[in-house]
Each structure stands twice: as structure tokens, then as C-alpha cells.
Amino acid sequence: MRVYLDNAATTPLDQEVVTAMTDVLSNYYGNPSAQHAIGRTAKGILEIARRNVAELINAKSSEIFFTSGGTEADNIVIRSAVTDLGVKNIITSPTEHHAVLHTAEEMNEKGMAVLHFVNINEKGEIDLENLEFLASKYPESLISIMHANNEIGTLSNLKTISAIAKKYHCIFHSDTVQTMGHYKIDVEELGIDFLVCSAHKFNGPKGTGFLYIKNIHKLKPMITGGGQEKNLRAGTENLHGIVGLAKALEISNKILDEKRKKIQSLKNLMINLIKEKIPQIGFNGLITENESLYTVLNVSVPPSPIGDMLLFKLDIEGVCASGGSACSSGSNKGSHVLAAIKHPEDRTGLRFSFGKFTTEKDIRFAVDKLQKILSE
Amino acid sequence: MLKLPIYLDNNATTKPDPQVVEAMLPYFTEFYGNAASRNHSFGWKAEEAVDYARQQVADLINANSKEIIFTSGATESNNLAIKGVFEMYREKGNHIITVNIEHKAVLDTCRHLEKMGAEVTYLKPSIDGLVSIEQIKNAIKPETILITVMYANNEIGCINPIKEIGELAHQNNILFHTDATQAIGKIPVDVIADNIDLASFSGHKIYGPKGIGALYVRRKNPRVKVTSQIDGGGHERGMRSGTLNVTGIVGLGKACEIAGKQMAEESQRLSKLRDKLEAELLKLEETYLNGSITKRLPHVSNISFKYIEGEGLMMGVKDIAVSSGSACTSASLEPSYVLKNLGLDDELAHSSLRFGLGRFTTEEEIDYTIEHVKTAVTKLREMSPLWEMFKEGIDLKTVEWTEH
Ligand SMILES: Cc1ncc(COP(=O)(O)O)c(C=O)c1O
Ligand SMILES: Cc1ncc(COP(=O)(O)O)c(C=O)c1O
Numbered sequence: 001m002r003v004y005l006d007n008a009a010t011t012p013l014d015q016e017v018v019t020a021m022t023d024v025l026s027n028y029y030g031n032p033s034a035q036h037a038i039g040r041t042a043k044g045i046l047e048i049a050r051r052n053v054a055e056l057i058n059a060k061s062s063e064i065f066f067t068s069g070g071t072e073a074d075n076i077v078i079r080s081a082v083t084d085l086g087v088k089n090i091i092t093s094p095t096e097h098h099a100v101l102h103t104a105e106e107m108n109e110k111g112m113a114v115l116h117f118v119n120i121n122e123k124g125e126i127d128l129e130n131l132e133f134l135a136s137k138y139p140e141s142l143i144s145i146m147h148a149n150n151e152i153g154t155l156s157n158l159k160t161i162s163a164i165a166k167k168y169h170c171i172f173h174s175d176t177v178q179t180m181g182h183y184k185i186d187v188e189e190l191g192i193d194f195l196v197c198s199a200h201k202f203n204g205p206k207g208t209g210f211l212y213i214k215n216i217h218k219l220k221p222m223i224t225g226g227g228q229e230k231n232l233r234a235g236t237e238n239l240h241g242i243v244g245l246a247k248a249l250e251i252s253n254k255i256l257d258e259k260r261k262k263i264q265s266l267k268n269l270m271i272n273l274i275k276e277k278i279p280q281i282g283f284n285g286l287i288t289e290n291e292s293l294y295t296v297l298n299v300s301v302p303p304s305p306i307g308d309m310l311l312f313k314l315d316i317e318g319v320c321a322s323g324g325s326a327c328s329s330g331s332n333k334g335s336h337v338l339a340a341i342k343h344p345e346d347r348t349g350l351r352f353s354f355g356k357f358t359t360e361k362d363i364r365f366a367v368d369k370l371q372k373i374l375s376e
Numbered sequence: 377m378l379k380l381p382i383y384l385d386n387n388a389t390t391k392p393d394p395q396v397v398e399a400m401l402p403y404f405t406e407f408y409g410n411a412a413s414r415n416h417s418f419g420w421k422a423e424e425a426v427d428y429a430r431q432q433v434a435d436l437i438n439a440n441s442k443e444i445i446f447t448s449g450a451t452e453s454n455n456l457a458i459k460g461v462f463e464m465y466r467e468k469g470n471h472i473i474t475v476n477i478e479h480k481a482v483l484d485t486c487r488h489l490e491k492m493g494a495e496v497t498y499l500k501p502s503i504d505g506l507v508s509i510e511q512i513k514n515a516i517k518p519e520t521i522l523i524t525v526m527y528a529n530n531e532i533g534c535i536n537p538i539k540e541i542g543e544l545a546h547q548n549n550i551l552f553h554t555d556a557t558q559a560i561g562k563i564p565v566d567v568i569a570d571n572i573d574l575a576s577f578s579g580h581k582i583y584g585p586k587g588i589g590a591l592y593v594r595r596k597n598p599r600v601k602v603t604s605q606i607d608g609g610g611h612e613r614g615m616r617s618g619t620l621n622v623t624g625i626v627g628l629g630k631a632c633e634i635a636g637k638q639m640a641e642e643s644q645r646l647s648k649l650r651d652k653l654e655a656e657l658l659k660l661e662e663t664y665l666n667g668s669i670t671k672r673l674p675h676v677s678n679i680s681f682k683y684i685e686g687e688g689l690m691m692g693v694k695d696i697a698v699s700s701g702s703a704c705t706s707a708s709l710e711p712s713y714v715l716k717n718l719g720l721d722d723e724l725a726h727s728s729l730r731f732g733l734g735r736f737t738t739e740e741e742i743d744y745t746i747e748h749v750k751t752a753v754t755k756l757r758e759m760s761p762l763w764e765m766f767k768e769g770i771d772l773k774t775v776e777w778t779e780h
Contacts, residue, residue, distance in 0.1 A: 075605075
């Protein structure tokens, strides 16, 4: 048996999504910029996908820009806010994804904007008073705060942050990569300026995402040359990927409540089983229902001789989990998120993340294996 | 039976090869892991697939697999190459040499860099679309850090003297980037023999999927580095962050493998069909071939049908998907800047059509095209007052036109 509990890294695709994409790949291969009928058909498919996505988050079609994923979308926001919108200060959290963090750091290093970190507590929660203080001190900043942390699942209240941003004329961006398709997101209600989406986090394809830009903001392209995406993002559109994204978001939004209930109960089950069977294990970040992402559970394993081999052993036993984010450098540098919440270095952080295909059996299996490994 | 419409716009994009789609499918359904997940077999499977594809891509252009960076397409590759070199080698100089008929992804990027302090020389090609070594030599300055010249042009198909340009660049310690989007997979491209330091290309031009491309970045003699343009998880050896598009990469790899196997035969077959089409269409009066006839991709032909609007002709042959101007720029009624920069007047530029043949083009389709384009041209000209005047021997250049 092999159980996949790494859905925050990426998710299995929905069969319906695969079918929709295969259809495009095989039958609708035109270039949406071409003037002939085959091209115009492709353009039609593209614009229908855009409209569907827009409706699902209560935005206008003209506010949706397709990208190659969440990373690119985050880069566009941070870079363009500085170069095109005159942002001089960036307020963000040390627990953001590297797509935000490294880009903001680069702006800081190049002297193009000054970076300010908001205080967080040991659960990864944003100190809202401190945020308000920073916003008042640096009005008209870019505030970039993720909706849910991808490693520990702690949620931020976007409405509250949005209100703070408004009060001090800040621009508000949220990396919603981990919550899109898992929570109802309404851009009007949130009053947000930017948010980003990556399809592979909700049973869609890798290599496609979108950026929502509130229509009052006009950005210049980061990738230049060709004028696609209303001149914000050049390059021939990844049509099958975009269709897959729209389909995946549509399916996700249809089953939001039911999915949430199901996965939340699996998460609760895992919490309870761990508390009962492996009481020495603690939990990183918040684990209460309304304050944490229902798809993520990050546990803290006390120091043991197994240490670094824990994930490896879990894999041998058939449990796929992660040490934090799917990091690409290959080096075991340790998680910047766990460091930021002062997780003791001698303990091991493990992330289990769930999806709509996760079952109760998977959870019991994983806890059993974890217990077995730790008692060896 | 002939199936309509006939697709002759293979320079804009190509239909994915069924083998490519088939290769991609398991990575949608079964092996869905994140290639950066280091701790379990789903991740390893995905990483293996990426490594395998990287080798397939490298093999096609005689590169080392470590020299292939995956991107979302040739547009991004061009951006990464040019901006990335400019930022990385800024200390060395700020001068870039390019040509004014490059793809917009190169030209717009150069324009952008001009605002950032770059000095760019835009060479003007000869009427056949080619730049000469002499031209480039004369443009080189002590501050020159990059020469970027496309391998083959997307509108007229002409092929530049890449090997010689690369040699010249290397003699002068200048990096050489080529936008090889139209060439790779269609004609032999060898990054070593051609002295290329950076090369951009795209999956959807070679019967692979859209939304995936690559940048070749040389690692030896010289070792080339580019500053990343998208930051984050540090993927692709830090040069391009973002979760890898595993299925797209698998598709690109497969497309490269197939291209490598079929190129020789395919290019022969297509050039025969292209030559037939071209010979027949050029029999029409006042019809001109654009671009070099000898140094050219095997599957494309760009022809101006004087006294007719390209768009009008496209409407006249609705069952044939061709292009007037480049499909890669958003539809506008401006005549193609490529043709204008070759020195064609607006009228000839406006009356051009690009026929781009591809892997799935049949002789029957070419015969149909010949017949229908000929008929449409003849009919449109019969209705054209300009044609009538021309026939009456009036020199249109001497007629005074009022603005309209
Ligand atoms: C919070 C967050 N932001 C951004 C990203 C990057 O998105 P993508 O994988 O599409 O590049 C991820 C996932 O990798 C993420 O979890
Ligand atoms: C020569 C050339 N360069 C770059 C591109 C851009 O490629 P992509 O659409 O993959 O971004 C194209 C085609 O669109 C092209 O023909």
C-alpha cells in the first residue's frame, strides 16, 4: 500500500480535467492569436475559460491573467508593484513562500524598495497590531500576506488585513495558492488588489496558474514580446493547461463544502490518533478548524536517533509526506517557516497534507507506520 | 477524403503529435508527483521523467542535459536569455546587437533593456532577410556583451549564417544567443558546431504542447550564466523557479525525440510539397516570393499577391488556415514589420500570405490549396480597381491618393 499525503506539494488530477485537456491537445490546437477559424476557435476556448474563472472568484474577465503558475504570478506582483505602481516599501511575513520572499528580498537588495517583516507568533499567526503599525508608518506600501501557509497551514484573515491596507492606502496582495479551490474566494468581498492561483494544488495541471489584478491597477509585462494576455504576459497561451485550470476550479468550487467537511474530519482523525498513540508528537502552527488550512497538518517529532531518516523510512513503509515545502535545491537547509516560528532545531517537522482522494484508511495507515517507525 | 479546413499555419503553432499526447497522459493520471518532492517515490518518478526528457531535448541539439533550462515557452526563454545576460554581465558592458526582423519576444525585450541602460544596435537585414558577418563585425564595440540573432525567421523562413556569427562572437568574447524556435526540430541544429551560447525554443512549434519551452545555456567554453527572472524555490539550478510542468516537459522531450528521428525525411517531403505549391502560385502574374529562396526552412513559403489584401485573400480561402503577418502578435491591421523591414512597400507587405506546411500536411491538401488560392486571387483581382488600373498600364506610384 502507498498513501499520498503530500497534497500541498501537488495533487493528483481529476479525470474530468484530464479529459478536457486531452480534447484540447488533440482537437483544438490553434494558436489563439491566429486570424483563421482554427485560431479563433482556440481564442474562444481561452476566453470562455477566463470568464469561468472570473465568475468563480467574483472578478471580471479583464482582471484574470493566465501565467505559468503561482511562482510567476507572485513575481509579477512584487516586481510590478515596485516598478509600475511606485511602491517603495514591502510589508510581508517571514513565513511567505519563496516566490514572494526571494523576490521581495531582491527588490530590497537592489535598493528598489525597502522590505519590512511583520511580527508573527510561534503559531505563525500575523501580529495584526504590528501590521497596522507598519502600515501606518509606511503608508502606500505593498502588503503581501499569504492566505494559508503551505508548510504549517496557519490561515490569515484576509478581510481584516484588507481593511488595514485600505486604511493606510496600501496595496494588498495575497498568495492564495494553497487556498484557491479549497475555500470560497470572492475578490469583491475581500477587497483585495492581487491574488494568485496555481492549478496543480487543486487537482489541475502543473505549469498553469493565474493572477488576479484589480482593474484599477495597470501593470507592464514582466515577460515581454507578443502582447498576449492584454499585453501583461507575452507568450503563446498554454491552452490545454488553462482549460484544465478552469475545469479544476469549477469542479472544486462545486464541492467546496462537502470536500472541506470530509477532509477536515480526516485531519481531526489524524490529530486524535496521534494524540492518542504517539503523544510525544506535537503540532506546528494552529490546528483549530477555522484558523488552519484543513488540508495541512504539520507535526513536530521529538529528537530521536532516526532524525533525518524519518521521511525516508516513511516512504519505505509506503507513506508519502514531506518535510516542509517541496524544495528544489536538494540541500536539506531546513524550513524557513519552521525557523520563523522557532521550532527547535533538534526536532523534526513533518507535513502531512490531504486531498479529496485521501481516505480514512490512508490516515490510519500513516499513523500506524509513524508509530511503528518511532518505536523501533 | 480531404478533410477541411486545411492547416497551413505550422509556423504559428503545430498540432501535437498523437505520440506526444500519449506520452504525456500517464503523467497526468498516474505519476502526478511534484518533481521537487525529494522524499517519496511520486516525486522521484516525476523527477526521473524530467531527467529523461531533458536528455531527449539535449540530444536533439547536441547539448549536455545540464545545459537545458525548462521554461513556459520561447517567449520566456528569450526574455530570460537576453535580460539574464544583460543583468549578469552588466559590469562587462551594456551593448547588444540584434536584427530588426527578430521576433517581438526579442525586440520588445531589447527595447525594455534600453530603458534600463542598455545600448542596442538593430541591424537591418538584406532584402532576403539575412544579416551578414560584415554587418555584425562592424557593429561590435568594446562594450558589446551579447549578439542575438534568430536561427530562422518565423515569417519568411530564412536561415541566418549562425555558425559564422557564433564564431565571430567567440573570437570577440561576446555571448551569442539565437532564437531557434523555428529551426530546432525542423533542420539540424548543433549548439557545439554552431558556436551557440544560448538558444531558445518552444514545444508547440515542434508538435509538442503549448506552455513549455527551453533555454539552452552553455556550460563549457565559455560557461554562461544568466540572472533568473522568476525567483522562488530555486528550480532549474536557480535560473528559473516554479513547480516544473512535468507533463509539458515530457511532451517536449517526446516531441524532440520524434523530430530527431523524422527530421531528414520530413524536411525532404515537405520541401517538395512546398516547392510545388510555390511554383504553382508564382505562376500567377504579379506574385512575389519574400525572403531568401536558397537559405530557407524547408516547410514555409511567404508570397505577396500584389493588388490584393492578405486579409481579403484569407477570407477568400476560408477552408485554408494560413497567416497574413505573424500570428504571434495580437491581431492588428498593421502590415508585418518583418516584411516592411526587409524593404517591401506597404502594399506588398499587406498582400502577403505565409504558407506553413507541417508533419500532417498531405499532397492532396497542397493540390487543393493551389487550386483554391489561384481561383481566389483571380477572382479578387477581377473585383479590384487597382488591378484594373494596373492592367490598363497606369503606374499606380504616380497616382495621387487622398487620405482615407
Ligand atoms: C503558498 C505557495 N505559493 C506559491 C507556490 C508556487 O506555485 P507554483 O508551484 O505554481 O510555482 C506554492 C507551491 O509551490 C505555494 O505553496
Ligand atoms: C521565432 C519565434 N520566437 C519566439 C516565439 C514565441 O514562442 P512562444 O509562443 O512559445 O512563447 C515564436 C512563436 O510564437 C517564434 O516564431
